[in-house]
Amino acid sequence: MSTSPLLALDSVTMRFGGVVAVDNLSLHVPAGSVTGLIGPNGAGKTTVFNVITGFYTPQAGNVRFRGETITGRQPHLICKAGIARTFQNIRLFGNETALQNVMIGCHVRQKSAWWMPVLCLPQAAREERAIAEKSLELLKRLDLMIYAGEKASSLPYGAQRRLEIARALATDPSLLVLDEPAAGMNPQESQALMHFIERLRTEFNLTILLIEHDMKVVMGVCDHIWVLEYGKLIADGDAQAIRNNPKVIEAYLGGEDLNSHA
Amino acid sequence: MNSVIRNRLLNVLLIAVLGLFLYWAEHNLDGYKIQILNLIAVNAILALSLNLIYGFTGMFSLGHAGFMAIGAYVSALCVLSPDQKEMMWILEEVVWPVSVIHTPFWFSVLAGGILAALFGLIIALPVLRLGGDYLGIATLGFAEIIRVLIVNATPITNGSLGIKGIPMHSTLLVNYAWLLVTLYCLIRLLNSNVGNVFKAIRDDEIAARVMGVNVFGYKVLSFCIGAFFAGIGGALMGNLLTTIDPKMFTFLLTFNVLMIVVAGGLGSITGSLLSSAIITVLLESLRAVEDPFSLAGFDVPGIPGMRMVVFSLVLLCIILYRREGLMGMREITWNALFRFIDRRKHA
Numbered sequence: 001m002s003t004s005p006l007l008a009l010d011s012v013t014m015r016f017g018g019v020v021a022v023d024n025l026s027l028h029v030p031a032g033s034v035t036g037l038i039g040p041n042g043a044g045k046t047t048v049f050n051v052i053t054g055f056y057t058p059q060a061g062n063v064r065f066r067g068e069t070i071t072g073r074q075p076h077l078i079c080k081a082g083i084a085r086t087f088q089n090i091r092l093f094g095n096e097t098a099l100q101n102v103m104i105g106c107h108v109r110q111k112s113a114w115w116m117p118v119l120c121l122p123q124a125a126r127e128e129r130a131i132a133e134k135s136l137e138l139l140k141r142l143d144l145m146i147y148a149g150e151k152a153s154s155l156p157y158g159a160q161r162r163l164e165i166a167r168a169l170a171t172d173p174s175l176l177v178l179d180e181p182a183a184g185m186n187p188q189e190s191q192a193l194m195h196f197i198e199r200l201r202t203e204f205n206l207t208i209l210l211i212e213h214d215m216k217v218v219m220g221v222c223d224h225i226w227v228l229e230y231g232k233l234i235a236d237g238d239a240q241a242i243r244n245n246p247k248v249i250e251a252y253l254g255g256e257d258l259n260s261h262a
Numbered sequence: 263m264n265s266v267i268r269n270r271l272l273n274v275l276l277i278a279v280l281g282l283f284l285y286w287a288e289h290n291l292d293g294y295k296i297q298i299l300n301l302i303a304v305n306a307i308l309a310l311s312l313n314l315i316y317g318f319t320g321m322f323s324l325g326h327a328g329f330m331a332i333g334a335y336v337s338a339l340c341v342l343s344p345d346q347k348e349m350m351w352i353l354e355e356v357v358w359p360v361s362v363i364h365t366p367f368w369f370s371v372l373a374g375g376i377l378a379a380l381f382g383l384i385i386a387l388p389v390l391r392l393g394g395d396y397l398g399i400a401t402l403g404f405a406e407i408i409r410v411l412i413v414n415a416t417p418i419t420n421g422s423l424g425i426k427g428i429p430m431h432s433t434l435l436v437n438y439a440w441l442l443v444t445l446y447c448l449i450r451l452l453n454s455n456v457g458n459v460f461k462a463i464r465d466d467e468i469a470a471r472v473m474g475v476n477v478f479g480y481k482v483l484s485f486c487i488g489a490f491f492a493g494i495g496g497a498l499m500g501n502l503l504t505t506i507d508p509k510m511f512t513f514l515l516t517f518n519v520l521m522i523v524v525a526g527g528l529g530s531i532t533g534s535l536l537s538s539a540i541i542t543v544l545l546e547s548l549r550a551v552e553d554p555f556s557l558a559g560f561d562v563p564g565i566p567g568m569r570m571v572v573f574s575l576v577l578l579c580i581i582l583y584r585r586e587g588l589m590g591m592r593e594i595t596w597n598a599l600f601r602f603i604d605r606r607k608h609a
């Protein structure tokens with residue numbers, strides 16, 4: 001595992017009117033790591049993701065990906081550069097089948113132009129076939145094969161979460177950012193999710209940044225954790241250090257008892 | 263048998279049957295019925311083009327009459343002979359390149375489509391940044407601007423007098439050939455991954471952007487392709503009626519097409535085809551309600567426009583009771599048909 005950061009935020013500040021959602025935040029995500037971003041409700045975690053993926057341009061600071069500044073770049077170009085994400089509240093293409101959802105993810109790497117399939121050019125047909133095969137392969141690897149022809153909106157909740165990840169993987173990312181993947185899951189399901197994230201990292205050679213409220217998942221799977229409160233960084237370190245950090249305990253007091261999940 | 267090959271054979275068979283039927287109709291049916299068959303084909307082209315924009319890509323556009331007007335005018339100006347044009351333009355002299363152009367019909371239709379697509383591009387660049395209802399209002403405005411331009415560009419368009427005596431080239435076979443071309447292009451496009459991308463934009467624009475889709479670019483693409491086929495439909499319509507003038511291309515025309523699309527199902531190709539046939543026939547047969555009739559001894563005079571009142575009511579009922587239209591987003595496919603037959607056999 002290399003230690004040069006794949007992603008780095010330098011003093012990023014994001015304001016909405018009077019609300020400072022992210023306040024002078026600097027953090028980095030080493031290549032090959034699973035990094036966690038935690039914090040109480042409204043701490044600004046999702047806003048950090050929206051800044052990384054290009055939905056918001058921060059008022060100050062920089063986002064660097066592979067050493068290159070990507071601040072303010074359009075979301076689709078950031079995806080092309082190799083960052084894929086999922087959403088806190090699932091956003092699938094509901095009227096399309098699971099297979100189509102994944103194929104849409106493949107589109108960003110597609111080379112043939114839109115008019116090529118209309119003219120039945122063989123290279124376009126070949127690429128379309130390759131995309132369908134790749135998508136089926138992804139569905140198979142994420143245990144979604146039985147849903148391939150089903151409408152995405154009709155899938156069970158857990159399958160929808162996995163499908164969102166499959167769709168993100170279809171864009172061939174090097175960094176995957178997951179916004180609360182365990183939300184709405186029962187303990188068994190989040191247990192399975194932990195193994196799943198480990199598998200993703202090794203099988204797909206990914207770097208993963210995740211927001212998660214489920215401390216068991218965060219502590220179990222993250223190499224390094226950043227803690228946010230009111231948009232400010234209050235701590236960072238490995239699971240052990242975070243668990244014993246008085247500031248973090250303070251921030252979560254009355255909320256989640258970190259040690260109970262040890 | 264391999265289902266892909268089977269479906270392809272069935273498609274060829276269907277087209278052959280359609281061709282034979284049209285050949286028979288051309289020689290055996292009266293002019294009025296042939297006209298209705300022609301209108302069905304043209305309306306189907308128009309409905310498909312709007313369905314691409316609204317039903318498949320989710321852009322609420324009300325600019326169809328504008329694109330049709332461009333197609334109709336460009337095509338008419340191309341097929342009229344220079345002599346005809348010189349005689350007809352009485353308000354102002356016909357301007358130079360238009361005065362000498364004289365092209366074959368197929369080329370004029372294509373030119374109509376291309377110019378409509380170009381106008382579509384000009385409109386799309388500022389307007390497609392808007393979403394939802396704003397887009398509808400802006401495109402409606404642009405269609406009206408196109409109409410006003412046509413009224414005032416007298417040296418090119420003969421202004422409010424319109425163009426009469428367009429030599430009629432669009433036989434049944436010609437119109438249905440264009441419909442087949444439209445169908446072929448749109449089905450190929452929508453079944454490719456680009457089609458999936460259009461539908462992704464319709465379903466969730468934000469998710470589409472995150473998945474690396476250049477949403478604005480693909481919206482412009484879909485809008486221009488839709489405008490292209492609307493231009494072709496307009497060109498065929500103008501040729502079918504042999505007379506065009508700016509008053510034809512008001513919002514009512516857009517409304518007709520919109521009604522067909524909504525009734526057939528937003529996002530369903532076969533739905534648009536079916537409802538083009540049904541609504542075109544209904545619109546014609548409903549002419550009866552505009553005739554004078556006697557009710558319980560009273561003579562009621564004919565009420566022009568009564569048809570549209572009835573149709574507005576029909577549309578209202580669709581929106582209230584069956585919002586997804588005839589087909590919703592479903593399609594009638596050979597596979598679905600065979601599955602249906604299978605189930606009936608086993609039941």
Ligand SMILES: Nc1ncnc2c1ncn2[C@@H]1O[C@H](COP(=O)(O)OP(=O)(O)OP(=O)(O)O)[C@@H](O)[C@H]1O
Pocket residue numbers: 016019020021039040041042043044045046047048088
């Ligand atoms: N588009 C926006 N406009 C205005 N305020 C916003 C916007 N997005 C986020 N905020 C505000 O920024 C703050 C941080 O929100 P954010 O969604 O990033 O929190 P979070 O850490 O993801 O919380 P949660 O754990 O509930 O998901 C909140 O006070 C929120 O109201």
Ligand SMILES: [Mg+2]
Pocket residue numbers: 045046047088
């Ligand atoms: Mg959040």
